[in-house]
Amino acid sequence: MFTVPPSKKFLYLGVMSQRAAVRHADTPITLDHDMHAFPRTGRKLTVREFADHVSETANRLWAAGVRPTEHVAIHKTSNFDITVLACAAARVGAVPAMLSPHLDGPTVDELLRRLQGPTLLTDEAKLTGDLADVDLGSSTSRVLTVAGSGPGAIPLSRFAGAPERRPVMLAPDEPALMTHTSGTTGIPKLVVHSARSLGARGNWQNKVAGFIRKRETVAMHVSYVHSRMYLGLAVLQFRGMPMVFMDDASPKHVADVLVRHRPGVLETHPNSFLEWEAMLDDPRRPISNVKYFNSTFDAIHPSTMHKFLHATDRDHPVFLQVYGQSECGPLAARTYRRRNALKADGRCQGYPTPGMAKYRLVSRDGKPPTKESPGYIDVSTAGRALTYHGEAERFDKQVIGEWWRGGDVGYRTKWGCLHLLDREVDVIPGIDSTLEVEDAVLNRLEELTELVVVPGPDGRAVPVVCTRDDKPLDPTRWAVAIADQPPLAEPLHRTLAELPRTATAKIKRLELAGLLAVSAPTGGEHEGPSEAPDDPPSL
Incomplete structure (x- = not known):
C-alpha cells in the first residue's frame, strides 16, 4: 500500500481516509440513507471501507480520462456519496468543484462555464431535472453519471475494475478544492482552497475537538458541498470518533x-x-x-x-x-x-x-x-x-x-x-442590527419557527415570520413582543418552504427582499398578522 508521510500543515483529501485507517480502520460511519453511487454498501461502513471507496472511484476517474489539475464539478442529488466523489477526484490530483444540489440549472450552467470545460460528475435525476435544459455539451468536457444514465453521459460503472493508481498530490499551495459561497447576494463565487489553507483550518478544528475528552458518537447534518464537511471528516476519522450523517x-x-x-x-x-x-x-x-x-x-x-x-x-x-x-x-x-x-x-x-x-x-x-x-x-x-x-x-x-x-x-x-x-x-437605516431584533423577538414568541427582518419596497424594515404548523400569528402577542424594538412594518406570514435558502439553510435575505418587492400590493399595504392567508401566495 502506498502511503504518504502525514503533515499537520497540509490536508490532502485524497489520502486522508487512507491515513486515518492506519489507526482507526474499524471506526463506524452510519448513514440515514443509501449511497446512490454505492448501493450495495448499505447504511453502515467503516473508515477503511470509506477509504476503499475513494480509491476505487479514483481508479475509475483516471480510467475515464480525468487528470491532475483538471476541474471536476460535482453536482448531484444530495447524498453522502458526494464526499466520496470529492475525495476520489482529489486522489487523482484533480480539483473537485462542489456545486450544491440546491442550485438551479442556470446557476449551475454559469458556474460550469466559469470552470471552463470541467468534467461533470452527476446523476440521472439531475440530468432529467435541473440540468435538462442546460447545454452540457458546450459547458463541460465530459459528463459522468454515478447513478442512472443520460444523453451523452458515461456511467462511471463502465470503468469498474480499473487498474489501481497511486495517489497524486499537488503542491500545497496549488488549488485542491473549490466550494462556493452561500449565494445570499447573487451568483455564488467559487472559493479556491489549497492543501495548506485546508490544513490550517483543520488544525483549528482539531484543537476544538481536543476538548472532547472521551470517545463520543458525533451526529451531523451538514451540507456535503461545504468545506466544513471535509474538515469534519478529517478530524473525526483521525480521532476515531464514530460518525452518524443525516441527509x-x-x-x-x-x-x-x-x-x-x-x-x-x-x-x-x-x-x-x-x-x-x-x-x-x-x-x-x-x-x-x-x-x-x-x-x-x-x-x-x-x-x-x-x-x-x-x-x-x-x-x-x-x-x-x-x-x-x-x-x-x-x-x-x-x-x-x-x-x-x-x-x-x-x-x-x-x-x-x-x-x-x-x-x-x-x-x-x-x-x-x-x-x-x-x-x-x-x-x-x-x-x-x-x-x-x-x-x-x-x-x-x-x-x-x-x-x-x-x-x-x-x-x-x-x-x-x-x-x-x-x-x-x-444594514437597514434606523436599526442597529436586524439579527439583534430577530434574537429578541424569537425568544419572546415560542410560536415562531423563523423570523427574518429585511428592507421592504418602501425602505421600512419588514419582519417575515414563520409559525409552528403555519398557524396565524396573534397580533396582540406580536405587538407586546416588539414594543421595545425599532419601528417595524406589519409582519408578513410565510411558510418556511417559501423562504429562499442556501445549501446551509441560510435565508437569502437580498433575494427575499426582492421577492417581497415583486409581490408587494400596489397600494403599499402590508399583510398583518391576523390576515395571514391559509395558503399564502408564493414569494
Missing part, C-alpha cells in the same frame, strides 16, 4: 436517528437547530445524551441554544458557536452554558484563537466603530483561500495586505469581544 433534516426523522444512536455530539446549521426545536417535546427525549452542540455557518439565536442545552441530561453541556467565512475559515468562537445562553448577547462572537486568527475593526464613516456606527470586520487567518476562480479581481478587492474584508460589520466591546451586527448589504 433528511425533518425534525421527526432526526429525532428517530438520535434516539437510535444517542450521540454525544450534535452539529448542524443554525437554521436547522431552529427547526429542530420541534422535536424537543418528543417523549423519547432524543437530545438527552448530547453533551456538545456545534453550530457554524451563521449566527444562532440564544433562545435556541438555551432550549437545547436544557433538553439534555448530560452534566455541564456546551454549545459552541463559531464565526467564520468560506474565504477565511473559522475566526472566533464562544461557548455557551445553561446558565448564560439565554442571557448572552447573541451578537457576541467571542474571541479569535491566539496564534491562529485575528481581526481588526475599520471605520466606515470616520468615527470609531461602535454599536451605533459599526465598522468593517477585517480578519487575518492562515486558512484564507487562494482566490475566487475566474473572478480574481473581485477577490483581490477584498484583500488589504494580510487582511480580508468579508463584508460583515460590527464592533468590539470593552472586554475585547467581537460583536457581529449584520452584513453590510443587510
Whole structure:
C-alpha cells in the first residue's frame, strides 16, 4: 500500500481516509440513507471501507480520462456519496468543484462555464431535472453519471475494475478544492482552497475537538458541498470518533436517528437547530445524551441554544458557536452554558484563537466603530483561500495586505469581544442590527419557527415570520413582543418552504427582499398578522 508521510500543515483529501485507517480502520460511519453511487454498501461502513471507496472511484476517474489539475464539478442529488466523489477526484490530483444540489440549472450552467470545460460528475435525476435544459455539451468536457444514465453521459460503472493508481498530490499551495459561497447576494463565487489553507483550518478544528475528552458518537447534518464537511471528516476519522450523517433534516426523522444512536455530539446549521426545536417535546427525549452542540455557518439565536442545552441530561453541556467565512475559515468562537445562553448577547462572537486568527475593526464613516456606527470586520487567518476562480479581481478587492474584508460589520466591546451586527448589504437605516431584533423577538414568541427582518419596497424594515404548523400569528402577542424594538412594518406570514435558502439553510435575505418587492400590493399595504392567508401566495 502506498502511503504518504502525514503533515499537520497540509490536508490532502485524497489520502486522508487512507491515513486515518492506519489507526482507526474499524471506526463506524452510519448513514440515514443509501449511497446512490454505492448501493450495495448499505447504511453502515467503516473508515477503511470509506477509504476503499475513494480509491476505487479514483481508479475509475483516471480510467475515464480525468487528470491532475483538471476541474471536476460535482453536482448531484444530495447524498453522502458526494464526499466520496470529492475525495476520489482529489486522489487523482484533480480539483473537485462542489456545486450544491440546491442550485438551479442556470446557476449551475454559469458556474460550469466559469470552470471552463470541467468534467461533470452527476446523476440521472439531475440530468432529467435541473440540468435538462442546460447545454452540457458546450459547458463541460465530459459528463459522468454515478447513478442512472443520460444523453451523452458515461456511467462511471463502465470503468469498474480499473487498474489501481497511486495517489497524486499537488503542491500545497496549488488549488485542491473549490466550494462556493452561500449565494445570499447573487451568483455564488467559487472559493479556491489549497492543501495548506485546508490544513490550517483543520488544525483549528482539531484543537476544538481536543476538548472532547472521551470517545463520543458525533451526529451531523451538514451540507456535503461545504468545506466544513471535509474538515469534519478529517478530524473525526483521525480521532476515531464514530460518525452518524443525516441527509433528511425533518425534525421527526432526526429525532428517530438520535434516539437510535444517542450521540454525544450534535452539529448542524443554525437554521436547522431552529427547526429542530420541534422535536424537543418528543417523549423519547432524543437530545438527552448530547453533551456538545456545534453550530457554524451563521449566527444562532440564544433562545435556541438555551432550549437545547436544557433538553439534555448530560452534566455541564456546551454549545459552541463559531464565526467564520468560506474565504477565511473559522475566526472566533464562544461557548455557551445553561446558565448564560439565554442571557448572552447573541451578537457576541467571542474571541479569535491566539496564534491562529485575528481581526481588526475599520471605520466606515470616520468615527470609531461602535454599536451605533459599526465598522468593517477585517480578519487575518492562515486558512484564507487562494482566490475566487475566474473572478480574481473581485477577490483581490477584498484583500488589504494580510487582511480580508468579508463584508460583515460590527464592533468590539470593552472586554475585547467581537460583536457581529449584520452584513453590510443587510444594514437597514434606523436599526442597529436586524439579527439583534430577530434574537429578541424569537425568544419572546415560542410560536415562531423563523423570523427574518429585511428592507421592504418602501425602505421600512419588514419582519417575515414563520409559525409552528403555519398557524396565524396573534397580533396582540406580536405587538407586546416588539414594543421595545425599532419601528417595524406589519409582519408578513410565510411558510418556511417559501423562504429562499442556501445549501446551509441560510435565508437569502437580498433575494427575499426582492421577492417581497415583486409581490408587494400596489397600494403599499402590508399583510398583518391576523390576515395571514391559509395558503399564502408564493414569494
